[in-house]
Structures are given as C-alpha cells and as structure tokens.
Amino acid sequence: MSTTKPIIELRDVRKSFGAFEALKGINAVINEGEFFSLLGPSGCGKTTLLRMIAGFEPPTAGDISIDGKSMDGIAANARPTNMVFQSYAIFPHLSVADNVGYGLKTKKLPKADIKREVDGALAMVDLVGYGDRGAHELSGGQRQRVALARALVMRPKVILLDEPLSALDKKLRDQMQFELRELQKSLGITFILVTHDQEEALIMSDRIAVMFEGEIAQLATPEELYRRPATQRVASFIGVMNFLEAKLESSSDQGVTLDIAALGNVTLPYQAVPQGMNPAQIAKVGIRPEMLTLLFDPTDKAENEVQAEVVSSDYYGDMTYYSVSLPNQKDPVIISMRNTAGRSIAAPGSPVRVGWGVESVVLFE
Amino acid sequence: MARGLSREDKQGLTLIGLPFGYALIMLAAPLAMVVTFSFWTQNYLDIDRTLTLENYRAVFSQPIYQTLLWRSLRISLIVTVVTVVLAFPIAYYLSFHVKKNKALWLFLITVPFWTSYLLRVFLWKVILGYNGVLNTALLKAGIIEEPLTFILYNANAVVLTLAHAWAPFAILPIFVALEKIDRSLLEAAEDLGDGPFRRFWRVTFPLAIPGVVAATLIVLIPTVGDFITPKLVGGTDGLMVANMIQIQFGKANNAPLGAALAVTSMVVVAIISVGIYLVGRKIGGRVAR
Numbered sequence: 001m002s003t004t005k006p007i008i009e010l011r012d013v014r015k016s017f018g019a020f021e022a023l024k025g026i027n028a029v030i031n032e033g034e035f036f037s038l039l040g041p042s043g044c045g046k047t048t049l050l051r052m053i054a055g056f057e058p059p060t061a062g063d064i065s066i067d068g069k070s071m072d073g074i075a076a077n078a079r080p081t082n083m084v085f086q087s088y089a090i091f092p093h094l095s096v097a098d099n100v101g102y103g104l105k106t107k108k109l110p111k112a113d114i115k116r117e118v119d120g121a122l123a124m125v126d127l128v129g130y131g132d133r134g135a136h137e138l139s140g141g142q143r144q145r146v147a148l149a150r151a152l153v154m155r156p157k158v159i160l161l162d163e164p165l166s167a168l169d170k171k172l173r174d175q176m177q178f179e180l181r182e183l184q185k186s187l188g189i190t191f192i193l194v195t196h197d198q199e200e201a202l203i204m205s206d207r208i209a210v211m212f213e214g215e216i217a218q219l220a221t222p223e224e225l226y227r228r229p230a231t232q233r234v235a236s237f238i239g240v241m242n243f244l245e246a247k248l249e250s251s252s253d254q255g256v257t258l259d260i261a262a263l264g265n266v267t268l269p270y271q272a273v274p275q276g277m278n279p280a281q282i283a284k285v286g287i288r289p290e291m292l293t294l295l296f297d298p299t300d301k302a303e304n305e306v307q308a309e310v311v312s313s314d315y316y317g318d319m320t321y322y323s324v325s326l327p328n329q330k331d332p333v334i335i336s337m338r339n340t341a342g343r344s345i346a347a348p349g350s351p352v353r354v355g356w357g358v359e360s361v362v363l364f365e
Numbered sequence: 366m367a368r369g370l371s372r373e374d375k376q377g378l379t380l381i382g383l384p385f386g387y388a389l390i391m392l393a394a395p396l397a398m399v400v401t402f403s404f405w406t407q408n409y410l411d412i413d414r415t416l417t418l419e420n421y422r423a424v425f426s427q428p429i430y431q432t433l434l435w436r437s438l439r440i441s442l443i444v445t446v447v448t449v450v451l452a453f454p455i456a457y458y459l460s461f462h463v464k465k466n467k468a469l470w471l472f473l474i475t476v477p478f479w480t481s482y483l484l485r486v487f488l489w490k491v492i493l494g495y496n497g498v499l500n501t502a503l504l505k506a507g508i509i510e511e512p513l514t515f516i517l518y519n520a521n522a523v524v525l526t527l528a529h530a531w532a533p534f535a536i537l538p539i540f541v542a543l544e545k546i547d548r549s550l551l552e553a554a555e556d557l558g559d560g561p562f563r564r565f566w567r568v569t570f571p572l573a574i575p576g577v578v579a580a581t582l583i584v585l586i587p588t589v590g591d592f593i594t595p596k597l598v599g600g601t602d603g604l605m606v607a608n609m610i611q612i613q614f615g616k617a618n619n620a621p622l623g624a625a626l627a628v629t630s631m632v633v634v635a636i637i638s639v640g641i642y643l644v645g646r647k648i649g650g651r652v653a654r
Contacts, residue, residue, distance in 0.1 A: 055556075075560075076556050077560055081556075082556055082557065083553070083556045085549045085553060087547060089550050089553035091550060091553070091568060102554070102557050102567075103558045106557060154557065
C-alpha cells in the first residue's frame with residue numbers, strides 16, 4: 001500500500017451482553033484499500049465486532065469511526081458500509097436484478113441508472129444475464145456473488161464480509177477466495193473479512209487481527225503472524241507449531257544463549273528476542289514443522305543436528321508429516337517433508353537425524 | 366410407470382386407507398346427499414325425486430335469498446378484513462418483540478377457546494346489551510345519556526362477535542409466516558439503506574403474504590356460513606344465509622330449497638377463495654414456494 005489513510009478507527013471498543021463481555025477493549029486502525037481480516041475461533045467476538053462496524057449492534061463503550069466520522073448513534077442504513085451476510089440474505093421474493101438494485105431504489109436513482117449500475121455489478125461478479133432469475137434458482141456460489149454484487153453496487157467505503165465462503169464446498173471456496181481478492185485489489189475498496197479459517201485469512205488478507213475471547217491477540221501481516229506469532233496461542237491457531245521447553249542459559253555480546261532441552265544450547269542474536277520480552281522469562285521455543293528437516297542421506301548437512309527416532313508418519317500425497325521423538329522431549333514433534341522423487345517414507349522406529357536452523361526458532365514467555 | 370405397486374406404495378395406501386375412507390363417509394357422502402337433495406322437490410311430507418332446477422331458480426329469482434347471500438358475504442368480508450388487520454400487529458409483536466416465553470403467549474391466545482363458542486357469543490350479548498356491561502359503564506361514566514342501541518341485534522354486533530371469535534385463527538398463520546422470515550433479510554434491507562418503514566413494506570410484508578392469505582381464507586370461509594352468531598346477536602338485520610338454510614331444513618320444511626341455498630353459497634365461497642388464493646400468489650410472487 002502506497003498511501004495509508006485510515007478508514008476505520010476502533011478506539012477501546014467494548015461490548016457486553018448482560019454479564020458476558022464479548023469485546024474487552026478493541027483498538028485497531030484499518031486503512032483505506034486494505035483487505036483486513038478478523039480471525040479467531042467461534043465465540044471470540046469477531047462477528048460482534050463486524051456487526052458493530054455495520055451498525056447492527058451499538059458498542060457498550062468506546063468509539064467506532066469510519067472515514068473520520070464517529071458512528072456513534074448512526075444507524076446501519078446511514079453508514080457507508082455494506083455487508084455480505086453469512087447466509088447471503090438474498091431477498092427470496094425478488095429477482096436477482098431487484099436484489100442487486102435494492103439499495104439503489106432506496107437512493108431514488110432513476111430506473112435507467114439502476115439498470116446500468118446493476119448490469120455493471122453483475123458483470124463484475126460474472127453473472128451477466130442472470131438478472132431475471134429468481135433467488136431460488138441460484139446455486140450457493142451464485143447466491144454468494146449476488147450478495148457481493150448487491151454490496152458492491154452501493155459503492156460503499158467499506159465492504160464487510162461475514163464468513164462469506166463458509167457455506168461453499170472446498171473447490172468453489174478456493175476459486176471465490178481468489179476472485180474476491182482480485183476484485184478487491186482492482187476496486188481498491190476496503191474489505192473486512194470475518195473468518196475462522198486461518199488459511200483463508202492468510203491467503204486473502206493484507207493484515208489480520210487474531211482474536212481470542214474478545215481481545216486482539218496480535219495484529220500483523222500474514223507473514224509476520226506466521227513467522228513471529230506473539231503468543232503460543234496465536235502460534236498454534238495459525239498453522240502447526242512445535243513447542244520445546246527452553247530456558248535462558250546466559251547473555252553475552254553475541255546474544256542470548258538458550259538451553260533448549262531437546263536440541264541443546266543455542267545462541268540467538270538480540271534482534272530475535274521480541275520487543276518487550278525479558279530473556280529471563282523465556283520458557284518455550286517454537287519451530288514450525290517445515291523448519292525442521294529429516295536428514296535421510298548421510299551426506300545431508302544442516303546448521304544444527306540432533307539424533308531422533310521416527311514415531312509415526314502421515315502421508316498427504318505431496319507431503320509426509322512425521323511424528324519424531326527428540327531426546328529430553330515428552331511429546332513428539334511434527335516434521336513435514338516434501339515427497340521428492342526416489343525418497344521412501346521412513347518407517348516408525350527408525351533412527352533419523354533432525355536438522356534445524358537458529359533463525360527458525362520463535363521465542364515465547 | 367412401473368406396473369403394479371411398489372412396497373412403499375402399498376404401505377402408503379394402507380396407511381391412508383382408513384382415514385381416507387372415514388373422510389369419504391363423513392364428508393363426501395353428506396355433501397353428495399345435499400347436492401342430490403337440491404335437485405329434488407319437497408312435497409309436504411314426501412320428497413319428489415324427479416330431478417329439477419326449480420330450487421335453484423328460486424334461489425336466483427327471489428330477492429330474499431340474494432339479499433341474505435350478499436349480506437353474508439359482506440359481513441364475513443368485513444369480519445375478515447377487521448380480523449386480519451387487527452391480527453397482524455399482534456402476530457408481528459409476538460414474532461419480533463417477544464423474546465422470552467413465546468410459547469406462553471401463544472398459549473394465552475388460545476384462552477378464549479377454553480369456553481364454548483356458544484357461551485362466548487352469549488357473553489357478547491351480556492356486554493353489548495341494552496342494560497349490558499358496556500352501556501352501564503358508559504352511562505355511569507357520564508359519556509352517554511341513554512344506552513346505545515346500535516351495538517346489539519344488528520350486523521355490527523355480528524361483525525364484532527365474529528372478529529373476536531376468529532382472531533386466534535388469523536394470528537397463528539400470520540405469526541408462522543413472520544417467524545419464517547430470515548432475520549438477516551431485515552438486516553440486509555437496513556444495511557442497504559432502508560429505514561424501518563420502507564423495510565416493512567419491501568421485505569417483511571411481502572414475505573408475510575402467504576400467512577395473510579391463509580388467515581384470510583381461514584376466517585372468510587367459515588364465517589360466511591356461521592349461523593349461531595347472527596341468530597343470537599344479529600337481530601333481523603343481521604340474519605345471514607346460514608340462518609335461512611337452517612329455517613328451510615327446519616321450520617319451513619323445505620330441505621331441497623335449503624340444500625340448493627347451501628350448494629349455492631358453497632360455490633360462491635369456493636370461487637372467492639380460489640380468487641384470493643390466486644391474487645395472493647401473484648402478489649406474494651416467488652415467495653409461495
């Protein structure tokens with residue numbers, strides 16, 4: 001993003017339902033033209049937050065402003081946002097064209113303009129010629145496109161998407177992820193996506209806010225989230241992470257030396273320690289499965305090596321996921337290996353050498 | 366089509382056989398009898414079984430029968446409109462604003478049914494009578510100087526009594542139709558710029574039409590043929606076609622003429638009902654699927 005003009009500012013946004021605190025003070029700035037995702041398990045408050053931005057729920061405390069204007073007391077029908085509902089909410093008594101033109105009719109646009117805009121929006125979502133169809137004549141994917149066209153045609157500042165792809169099958173979902181992303185890039189409209197699917201969030205987003213129990217645990221780019229998760233919980237929510245017991249051995253000019261029970265002593269440069277973390281507090285390190293390597297060939301070399309034993313293997317076609325038991329480590333670690341030509345799957349019980357690099361280690365308190 | 370019946374077909378036929386036979390005997394047979402009767406002639410104590418259209422000629426030529434039929438239709442149409450218009454807000458409130466204990470509310474709506482229909486009509490007599498509850502209250506309060514007489518023994522009383530008696534039958538189908546509306550549709554309408562009023566007319570009401578049509582038919586069809594209410598609270602000016610049918614079968618001892626009246630009003634009601642159904646389907650458009 002070349003310009004970073006904030007479009008949505010959330011200041012200490014709170015929401016309580018009776019005694020239950022759904023949101024415990026959300027602070028975030030979402031920039032114009034950004035594809036922003038709210039990611040978290042169900043019940044984490046992500047949908048509540050989206051509905052509050054849309055105007056369906058008032059915040060208990062705090063302020064939501066859109067395009068520099070506070071949305072306090074402004075109803076959903078007066079906000080510059082439009083929503084794509086999880087159920088799509090296609091009006092069953094209206095044709096596709098009437099569904100898409102619904103909001104324009106409220107704006108009192110002339111009929112000819114509505115028709116032109118609707119045709120344009122339908123073309124954008126690849127539904128040319130579907131205008132006269134009834135809502136019940138559409139497939140799931142088509143309903144999703146109609147819902148999107150109905151939001152796009154309003155030319156809102158922000159489009160809110162509430163798990164829009166969760167009802168689609170895997171193949172259609174992959175395709176729609178790609179199309180949504182392309183559409184968002186070409187239009188430059190800010191999209192806010194709510195999803196519980198970490199893969200979906202990683203693929204589509206410019207930035208992701210990971211939420212647990214009404215709080216943002218980490219707000220970062222997909223790469224940052226994956227490579228430098230702030231907490232163990234974020235690390236295990238996004239992809240797979242192996243956690244190994246560790247403690248501070250010593251500090252020196254070169255950096256901090258950690259004693260990792262399963263891997264031995266290792267010295268990390270100071271910049272590997274996250275800001276605000278006291279090295280003495282370090283309790284665990286994390287390593288992603290693909291950052292560990294099984295050294296099958298005697299000639300294979302790695303920065304560091306450790307002797308281990310294969311416990312089991314799961315074959316995924318392109319990849320094999322090994323459970324490997326490391327010395328001084330109770331739970332086996334997961335190691336993913338690409339299945340290259342001529343390599344056989346290591347049998348359970350066979351001894352292996354595990355290679356790893358210092359830069360792949362993530363520190364946790 | 367395969368020859369013979371599959372196992373499933375046989376099972377189905379066995380299951381519906383008995384109730385179907387019951388319905389045939391209890392419903393179709395009397396109906397067939399009434400239709401047959403309407404083509405016969407009463408000859409003092411005997412029935413002349415030569416087929417004739419004389420009864421229908423009487424129904425369509427003598428003004429009294431047409432007056433009664435028109436009055437019945439007019440009264441029941443007014444009752445239907447009043448009932449449905451009053452039932453809609455109740456059903457709406459129940460569906461959209463009652464969050465807890467919906468079942469209790471529905472249960473309370475059936476409270477009037479705990480006493481017999483006859484008793485309820487009598488109670489209206491007590492309420493609306495010359496020295497009735499309403500008149501006494503208004504007199505004592507000094508609102509009126511002498512008892513109101515236009516509230517009992519006329520068509521107004523019939524409308525009032527019937528509208529009260531049939532209210533639950535109108536509330537329930539409208540309530541069901543409103544309950545079926547996906548609430549996210551209303552949010553979508555709001556999201557797309559509609560205020561509450563526009564949203565109601567563009568989404569809620571069109572989607573409730575199947576329920577409104579059902580309520581209309583449920584109230585209209587039986588009220589045309591009601592005879593207890595007009596007899597008890599209708600006076601002379603509130604008499605309806607069913608009272609005449611009863612008279613023909615009873616005091617007047619002319620069952621064939623009564624049968625012809627019954628068949629005629631049945632056909633008229635059927636035509637009106639089909640009309641309402643078709644109009645409802647057209648307005649409700651793609652909803653009624």
